[in-house]
Amino acid sequence: MSRIIVYTLVSADGVFSNPQLVANLATYRDDAYYQDGLGVLSASAAMLYGRKTYEAFSRTWPGRDHPWADHLNRIKKYVFSNTLTEAGWRDTTIVTGEVAEEARRLKEATVGDLLIFGTHSLLRP
Numbered sequence: 001m002s003r004i005i006v007y008t009l010v011s012a013d014g015v016f017s018n019p020q021l022v023a024n025l026a027t028y029r030d031d032a033y034y035q036d037g038l039g040v041l042s043a044s045a046a047m048l049y050g051r052k053t054y055e056a057f058s059r060t061w062p063g064r065d066h067p068w069a070d071h072l073n074r075i076k077k078y079v080f081s082n083t084l085t086e087a088g089w090r091d092t093t094i095v096t097g098e099v100a101e102e103a104r105r106l107k108e109a110t111v112g113d114l115l116i117f118g119t120h121s122l123l124r125p
Contacts, residue, residue, distance in 0.1 A: 001107050001108055002045065002106070002107045002108075002110045002111070002112060002113055002114050003107070003113050003114070004048065004103060004107060004113070004114045004115075004116065005040060005044065005113050005114070005115050005116065006116045006123065007037060007040050007041075007115060007116065007117050007118075008116070008117065008118045009029075009118070034067060034068070037068065037117075038067050038068055038071070040115060041068060041071045041072070041075070041115060042071055043112075043113060044075065044112060044113045044114065044115035045075075045076065045110050045111060045112025045113060045114065046075060046076040046077065046078060046106070046110055046112070046114050046115070047072070047075055047076070047077045047078070047114070047115050047116070047117065048078050048080065048103065048106070048114050048115065048116045048122060049077060049078065049079045049080065049116070049117075049122075050079070050080055050081070050121040050122050051079060051080070051081035051083065051084050052121070053117065053118050054077070054079040054081070054084070054087075054089075054092075055084075057072065057089075057117070058087075058088065058089035058092075061073055061089075062089060062090075073089075073090060074090070074091065075091065076091050076093075077089060077091055077092040077093070078092075078093050078095050078106060078114075079092060079093070079094055079095065080095050080096075080099050080102065080103075080122060081094055081095075081096070082096050082097075099122055103122075
């Protein structure tokens with residue numbers, strides 16, 4: 001069975017869903033952050049996204065020249081959404097239904113880790 005790994009930036013006081021905070025965190029991303037993230041990304045079999053993060057990533061990474069771009073553009077992607085009807089980013093599957101149940105199903109069906117970058121909506125109990 002696969003593991004689900006959450007890789008996200010969190011402020012010292014535990015905030016990671018504030019849009020202003022997220023915008024400001026970009027200034028703290030250095031080479032060590034990118035290398036660490038690349039290692040986690042390279043070792044993963046697929047990405048799990050909520051709709052908002054998926055939409056942001058799908059606008060940002062296709063065609064971009066960045067060490068993460070090759071991995072993000074070719075890795076299998078699952079986006080959890082009950083409103084998204086079309087996924088234009090390569091190798092993306094839209095997953096509807098109850099998140100915990102569908103995530104369990106993906107864990108059982110996937111060989112290798114499933115990675116979540118940032119999406120706080122998938123982590124809610």
